Amino acid sequence: xxxxxxxxxxxxxxxxxxxxxxxxxxxxxxxxxxxxxxxxxxxxxxxxxxxxxxxxxxxxxxxxxxxxxxxxxxxxxxxxxxxxxxxxxxxxxxxxxxxxxxxxxxxxxxxxxxxxxxx
Numbered sequence: 001x002x003x004x005x006x007x008x009x010x011x012x013x014x015x016x017x018x019x020x021x022x023x024x025x026x027x028x029x030x031x032x033x034x035x036x037x038x039x040x041x042x043x044x045x046x047x048x049x050x051x052x053x054x055x056x057x058x059x060x061x062x063x064x065x066x067x068x069x070x071x072x073x074x075x076x077x078x079x080x081x082x083x084x085x086x087x088x089x090x091x092x093x094x095x096x097x098x099x100x101x102x103x104x105x106x107x108x109x110x111x112x113x114x115x116x117x118x119x
Contacts, residue, residue: 012032014075
């Protein structure tokens, strides 16, 4: 998956519920189901241009929401920080070696980080 596709998918995941039903449906078909504008137009019974207009309005709306809120960027940045924290905790675990109490604490930290990353 290329960066643009990933970005559009993330915008939809975060803000898709704020689109109209048609925008959400056509956007999902175009970006997530990888259908062409012609395939969508045939499936829903409107012109290819009509599908294009709806998809572009949805993309614009999602991009504007991200521009105003920065939620996706903040989430991506937070994931990077958590990934680094997990790597650091694992390095620390290797350093504490035989200290059972320290090892248990570091394992708990790694588990906490994993829990946050998965939510």
